[in-house]
Amino acid sequence: MNEPERPAPSPTAQAENAASENAGTTDRRLLRGSRTRRAVARHAVDVASLDGLNGLSIGRLATDLGLSKSGVATLFGSKEKLQLAAVGAAREAFVDAVVRPAADAPHGADRLRALLDRWLVYASAPLFTGGCFWAANRPDFDSRPGPVHDALFSHHREWLTLLADELRHAVGAGEVPALDAELTAFQIDAVLTATNTALRVGDPDAAHRARLVVEGLLSPRG
Amino acid sequence: MNEPERPAPSPTAQAENAASENAGTTDRRLLRGSRTRRAVARHAVDVASLDGLNGLSIGRLATDLGLSKSGVATLFGSKEKLQLAAVGAAREAFVDAVVRPAADAPHGADRLRALLDRWLVYASAPLFTGGCFWAANRPDFDSRPGPVHDALFSHHREWLTLLADELRHAVGAGEVPALDAELTAFQIDAVLTATNTALRVGDPDAAHRARLVVEGLLSPRG
Numbered sequence: 315m316n317e318p319e320r321p322a323p324s325p326t327a328q329a330e331n332a333a334s335e336n337a338g339t340t341d342r343r344l345l346r347g348s349r350t351r352r353a354v355a356r357h358a359v360d361v362a363s364l365d366g367l368n369g370l371s372i373g374r375l376a377t378d379l380g381l382s383k384s385g386v387a388t389l390f391g392s393k394e395k396l397q398l399a400a401v402g403a404a405r406e407a408f409v410d411a412v413v414r415p416a417a418d419a420p421h422g423a424d425r426l427r428a429l430l431d432r433w434l435v436y437a438s439a440p441l442f443t444g445g446c447f448w449a450a451n452r453p454d455f456d457s458r459p460g461p462v463h464d465a466l467f468s469h470h471r472e473w474l475t476l477l478a479d480e481l482r483h484a485v486g487a488g489e490v491p492a493l494d495a496e497l498t499a500f501q502i503d504a505v506l507t508a509t510n511t512a513l514r515v516g517d518p519d520a521a522h523r524a525r526l527v528v529e530g531l532l533s534p535r536g
Numbered sequence: 537m538n539e540p541e542r543p544a545p546s547p548t549a550q551a552e553n554a555a556s557e558n559a560g561t562t563d564r565r566l567l568r569g570s571r572t573r574r575a576v577a578r579h580a581v582d583v584a585s586l587d588g589l590n591g592l593s594i595g596r597l598a599t600d601l602g603l604s605k606s607g608v609a610t611l612f613g614s615k616e617k618l619q620l621a622a623v624g625a626a627r628e629a630f631v632d633a634v635v636r637p638a639a640d641a642p643h644g645a646d647r648l649r650a651l652l653d654r655w656l657v658y659a660s661a662p663l664f665t666g667g668c669f670w671a672a673n674r675p676d677f678d679s680r681p682g683p684v685h686d687a688l689f690s691h692h693r694e695w696l697t698l699l700a701d702e703l704r705h706a707v708g709a710g711e712v713p714a715l716d717a718e719l720t721a722f723q724i725d726a727v728l729t730a731t732n733t734a735l736r737v738g739d740p741d742a743a744h745r746a747r748l749v750v751e752g753l754l755s756p757r758g
Binding site for chain 2: 445450500523
């Protein structure tokens with residue numbers, strides 16, 4: 315589209331434009347900073363999925379991405395803030411890859427199967443260099459209280475709650491037999507975490523076994 | 537007991553005695569070396585249960601135990617050999633704490649319940665500072681081929697085989713319904729690994745939930 319012709323600006327309008335241009339420059343800088351921040355955080359997720367959040371360093375990420383160490387340091391401030399940014403970026407990527415696409419399926423057993431399908435693609439493809447980000451990092455932080463621990467385990471509870479809610483839907487709709495939703499969500503998650511390890515070590519039956527277990531949990535017993 | 541009186545030694549016997557005393561000194565040195573090696577390896581297990589096998593360093597262990605760094609370096613030679621010694625020491629301590637005591641119970645469902653009881657004590661007490669050694673270290677080494685990976689995953693297979701064998705005994709004796717022993721062993725192990733994390737973060741229901749899941753797997757369905 316062509317821009318409509320505009321009248322010559324008044325002195326007041328000129329001052330306003332200048333202010334708006336300054337604001338524009340600041341916005342662009344913020345945007346650039348924010349884009350770089352996202353790119354660094356996303357790369358940090360890959361590194362941490364392989365070497366753990368403790369393996370992250372501002373210097374290493376800067377080198378990997380061809381950025382200045384001081385620039386990356388300015389964006390994040392501290393190793394802990396970098397770790398928290400990685401946890402946030404991992405959650406965002408996980409929601410995009412697993413939770414959001416599965417939301418096309420109706421609540422209950424169908425949604426659970428869609429979540430399982432998406433999760434298996436997420437871990438098998440894999441989305442992050444070292445496989446499941448939480449499976450890689452929860453064990454390192456389970457005995458280390460602090461904000462990174464809290465973020466990792468808050469996402470874990472969120473995921474368990476999502477599974478339990480869908481299990482309750484499935485029970486309510488009579489799609490699966492009566493079951494303890496929290497206990498079954500815990501079992502599904504435990505099996506997915508073990509499946510992540512099995513996928514990493516190249517076990518060819520890993521995905522099939524995960525499906526068998528989840529179908530066993532969802533099927534009427536007997 | 538008093539030693540019997542001995543005749544004065546002949547020159548040949550004197551030479552033999554000297555040789556035997558030298559051998560004794562060497563034996564004592566070897567023994568001291570072997571004891572120190574075990575003490576360092578056992579401490580390495582505690583450190584690695586908390587900070588991972590990658591967090592191990594000869595210098596740190598020497599400082600922790602008040603030994604010289606060069607002495608510890610001589611005993612182990614390399615970081616990888618130290619990691620392998622830790623994996624070996626962890627296996628030995630696990631067998632002593634979980635597998636051997638459970639062997640008092642008859643094969644089958646009783647042995648499985650005894651293994652579960654012992655495992656829960658092992659992880660809850662816990663035997664190692666940071667809880668289950670394998671749960672802490674498998675995720676770090678699942679994408680890192682090499683001797684440490686091989687040792688960790690060989691012990692894992694050994695444990696899964698033990699569980700599957702007892703499940704087959706239980707099925708054979710009619711104590712549990714027909715089931716896929718390998719699949720069920722995988723599920724039990726997945727739940728124990730998740731239980732280890734739950735114990736680390738202070739979840740008060742962790743042990744109870746593990747029992748519920750294992751009893752569910754062993755009980756006739758319906």
